[in-house]
Amino acid sequence: MQSPYSSVYKKRRAAAQPPTAPNAFDFFLPCPRGVEAALADEVKALAEHSPTLRAGTPTPGGLPVQGSLTDAMRLNLHCRLPSRVLLLGGSCSYADAEDIYHLARDLAWEKWFDVTQALRVDVTAERSPLASIKFAALRVKDGICDRFRALTGERPDVDTAHPDVRIHLHLREADALLYLDTSGEPLFKRGWRSEHGAAPLKEHLAAGLLKLSGWTPGDVLFDPLCGSGTLVIEAAQMAANRAPGLDRSFGFEALQGFDMDAWNAMREQARQAVRPLTPGQFFAADIDPANVRMTLDNARRAGVDGAIAAQAGDVIAAIPPVDAAALPAGQAAWLISNPPYNERIAPEGQAADDFAPQLARTLKQRFAGWHVALLAADLHWDKALRLKPRRRIVLFNGTIECRLMLIDMVAGSARG
Numbered sequence: 001m002q003s004p005y006s007s008v009y010k011k012r013r014a015a016a017q018p019p020t021a022p023n024a025f026d027f028f029l030p031c032p033r034g035v036e037a038a039l040a041d042e043v044k045a046l047a048e049h050s051p052t053l054r055a056g057t058p059t060p061g062g063l064p065v066q067g068s069l070t071d072a073m074r075l076n077l078h079c080r081l082p083s084r085v086l087l088l089g090g091s092c093s094y095a096d097a098e099d100i101y102h103l104a105r106d107l108a109w110e111k112w113f114d115v116t117q118a119l120r121v122d123v124t125a126e127r128s129p130l131a132s133i134k135f136a137a138l139r140v141k142d143g144i145c146d147r148f149r150a151l152t153g154e155r156p157d158v159d160t161a162h163p164d165v166r167i168h169l170h171l172r173e174a175d176a177l178l179y180l181d182t183s184g185e186p187l188f189k190r191g192w193r194s195e196h197g198a199a200p201l202k203e204h205l206a207a208g209l210l211k212l213s214g215w216t217p218g219d220v221l222f223d224p225l226c227g228s229g230t231l232v233i234e235a236a237q238m239a240a241n242r243a244p245g246l247d248r249s250f251g252f253e254a255l256q257g258f259d260m261d262a263w264n265a266m267r268e269q270a271r272q273a274v275r276p277l278t279p280g281q282f283f284a285a286d287i288d289p290a291n292v293r294m295t296l297d298n299a300r301r302a303g304v305d306g307a308i309a310a311q312a313g314d315v316i317a318a319i320p321p322v323d324a325a326a327l328p329a330g331q332a333a334w335l336i337s338n339p340p341y342n343e344r345i346a347p348e349g350q351a352a353d354d355f356a357p358q359l360a361r362t363l364k365q366r367f368a369g370w371h372v373a374l375l376a377a378d379l380h381w382d383k384a385l386r387l388k389p390r391r392r393i394v395l396f397n398g399t400i401e402c403r404l405m406l407i408d409m410v411a412g413s414a415r416g
Contacts, residue, residue, distance in 0.1 A: 029082035034395035035208035086179035104143025120163035184251030191248035229295030236304035277307035324369035
């Protein structure tokens with residue numbers, strides 16, 4: 001067994017201390033699998049306004065980023081695609097949970113929070129050889145608490161429901177990484193949703209669909225299977241230049257080292273940048289009137305209710321809300337939706353066989369000139385839809401493998 005005090009461990013441990021330079025922090029932004037490149041583009045766009053922000057090379061499920069603590073606030077406020085902004089505290093190679101304990105004990109957590117603040121430690125793993133990753137998370141908690149006890153004579157409390165501070169342990173095959181969560185609640189919790197329907201689409205994945213489809217904030221959008229309205233609300237906020245984090249709080253607000261005056265100024269600047277929207281661009285429908293009411297209620301809290309027209313209706317009987325051919329040059333009409341699948345309405349395969357051909361017929365007969373993007377988690381959909389996508393993009397909705405099918409509705413687009 002490798003000793004935590006071996007020369008190799010000491011070398012790795014020394015490199016694990018938080019950087020002292022104000023602009024030299026390493027972050028990791030986890031995101032849905034399949035949207036990593038779009039997230040890199042999002043961060044690069046923000047970097048145009050910050051000399052210290054740098055996007056790294058995307059990895060499966062996320063993006064490494066370098067920047068300042070001000071950049072961390074900026075990422076939390078403006079990024080739509082990640083689920084969190086994690087600040088790297090330190091890393092080490094490990095042979096067992098005791099190596100991870102010593103890493104946690106030796107990091108200077110007191111730079112970020114004090115003993116009166118309650119903790120939560122979460123753990124994720126990929127190919128970790130440890131028999132119990134939960135035990136590794138427990139040893140992280142022990143290491144942090146033992147450090148504070150040595151410094152102050154007291155130990156911080158643990159609160160898994162409402163923590164002041166969240167720590168994330170990520171275990172890879174040979175090394176462990178400890179992160180301080182600057183986001184708090186996941187970033188897809190924008191702060192406007194009061195309720196949702198069955199199997200809701202999370203906001204950051206909805207933003208990913210919009211980015212990957214080719215839809216732009218000036219285009220018309222119609223979601224005829226809107227559920228709780230996530231897609232149209234996310235799109236309307238993008239068109240209004242409304243920062244996704246404008247109406248919520250963040251984990252960094254409870255941490256030391258973050259400039260709250262700079263944060264308040266940044267948030268006010270984002271509030272002043274919001275643009276008014278006019279009706280006639282965003283449309284939603286759902287066969288369940290309760291979902292329509294939910295969509296309008298959520299839109300009101302999101303600040304975009306006046307821009308979204310929603311009504312009850314069956315997608316099979318849907319009529320285009322605008323004439324695509326009559327739109328001005330440069331403006332396109334998009335139908336983007338997350339059709340019900342699998343456990344939401346029927347066993348896998350059956351939903352596609354029964355519903356997809358009917359939907360395809362509606363699209364072909366009534367939506368000529370429209371661009372269509374459908375997220376299908378039942379991979380049988382691709383065949384059953386009988387429309388030829390110009391592109392298929394592999395995405396993951398949580399652990400469910402999906403296909404985002406992009407289809408241009410023109411004459412002769414049906415197969416068979």
